[in-house]
Amino acid sequence: MLYWYDPMVPDQHFDAPGKSPFMDMQLVPRYADEAGAVPGVRIDPSRIQALGVRFATARQGRLADDLTATAVVDFNQRDIAVVQVRAAGFVQRTYNRAPGDIIVAGAPLADLLVPDWGGAQTEYLAVRRSGDDRLIEAARQRLVLLGMPESLITSVERSGRPRTVITVTSPIGGVIRTLGVRSGMSVPAGATLAEINGLSTVWLNAAVPEALAGRLRTGQMVDVTLAAFPGERFTGRLTALLPEVAGESRTVTGRVELANRGGRLRPGMFGQIALGGGGTDALVVPSEAVIRTGTRTLVMLAEPGGRFRPAEVRIGREAAGQSEVLAGLAEGERVVASGQFLIDSEASLSGVEARPIGSPGAATAAAAPTVHQTTGRVEALTPGSITISHPPIASLNWPAMTMAFDLPDAARTRGLAVGDRVRLDFELKAGKATILRLTPVEARP
Structure with missing residues (x-):
């Protein structure tokens, strides 16, 4: 035995047992096998079992890229039509429309009486009887400038009688978002009668x-x-x-x-x-094993002899309950997956320092492969590869070319055909280009 101490004030040591001067509790002995020569805190196996602690091993696995x-x-x-009137008039009739109604293209919205059009139409019909083509064209152009639609002018020409009532219709099919027309109301030129949103x-x-x-x-x-x-x-x-x-x-x-x-x-x-649908290889641990303190990220190492020690790690992506470890752990190291907060509290009370990143015994996960990206056209498909013609790739100083890429997972080509355009992420290793992710850029018609 080395000394006696109060677990709440672990820095104060005493030569004999007794009651703590700081808390109403007995001092606890510190034995030689718990000394700082062996870092970490030792917890009795029976307590570990009572806490229901679960363990996991840092391993190389495939981290999904799904999002x-x-x-x-x-x-x-972008699919909106605004219906406006081209001349001042009076609403003679509405068609029982209301905001929220779904209508088809050409559906009537209101009948509009435009008194100013009557005189102009009468003059146009009189000019037509004169036979002077220049005057007829000028009179017709005046009707257009007054806001009369081509269909109304044609109807006047066929019937030989003025028409001062026009039916305002919807130019597109969709839902009525706003409707500002009621029977009997007067409307000025340029007033908005309705807004139609296509569906x-x-x-x-x-x-x-x-x-x-x-x-x-x-x-x-x-x-x-x-x-x-x-x-x-x-x-x-x-x-x-x-x-x-x-x-x-x-x-x-x-x-x-x-x-x-x-x-x-x-x-x-x-x-x-x-x-997504793809993935990349990475060193992973269960996400529940990660402790985020706000200033750093830790995992609780489970070391031989029933000892535990926090280790600082750097975490990357997360998916499907797994977290990528970029640094701070080596493949095969055991970590606590549940109950780690209680063990971390015990370690803090015992003054156990966390293992820093880069210290002896803290391995850095293998560097992630350099990923290159490009788009291209599918030229050929085989069970183990895909041939793509692509533009220049600046990250590799490659010119535009047609080449074959290794495809470890043939399922990624499901639904693809020659001629499709795709976006691909790949790595270059030992002279071979291996696809990590393959995404269609546009669907075939």
Whole structure:
């Protein structure tokens, strides 16, 4: 035995047993096998069993590159038609429309009486009887400048009678967003009667965490699932990453455009987008084994002899409950996967220092391979490789060429055909280009 101490004040040592002068508790003995020559804290195996501690081993594994984000269906703000009147008049009739109604292209919205058009049309008909082509053309052009549509002028020419009532129709099919017309009201020239939003396509606004936004590329295809249609998958294209980051949620809005066949997708629906399907090899530990203190990141090492010691680590990506270890652990080292917070508290009370990154015994995970990116056209497909014609690759000083890339996982070519355009991430090792990730750039028609 070396000395006696108070676990709450481990720096104070005493030569004899007794009650602690600091706390209402007995002093605890410190034995030689617990001295600082063997770093860490020793915990009785029975206590470990009682705590239900679980262990995991740092191992080389495949870390998925999948990314998911919640999303909300919204109107396509580029597919909007604004219906305005070209001349002042009076609303004679409406067609029982209301905001939220879904209408087809050409659907009537209101009948509008325009008194000013009557005199101009009468003059035009009188000029037509004169037979003077120049006067007829000038009179017709006046009708156009007064705002009369071509269909109304043609109707006047055929009937030979003035028409001062025009039916205002919707130029596109969709949903009525706003409607500012009621029977009997007067409207000035240029007044907006309605706004129509098309429904042939919709936007899906996905909230992508700021830390993951760098993995997205405009133009890539994404899989979409919607709460309203469980078990059904939709495919869309990422058309834009909005430039602003939401201050409270720290997310970037990714805009996905979806075809809306049959009008099934309704603005306001909740969904989820998924990107990826590939993965990279990395040294991984369970994410639950990682302790984040705010100033550093730790794992609790399980060492021989029932001893435990915190170790500082540097963590990379996380996916499927696994965290990538960039530095601080070696393959094969055991860590505590559950109950590590209680053991860390015991180590802190015993004054055990964490093993720093780069110290003897702390291995740095193998450096991640250098990943190169390019896009290209699929020229040929074989079970173990894919031939792609690609533009110059600046990171390798390669010119544009057609070449074969090794493809360890043949499933990545599922759904691809010769002629498709793809985006690929690959590494160059021992002169061989091996694909790490393969993503279609555009779907075939």
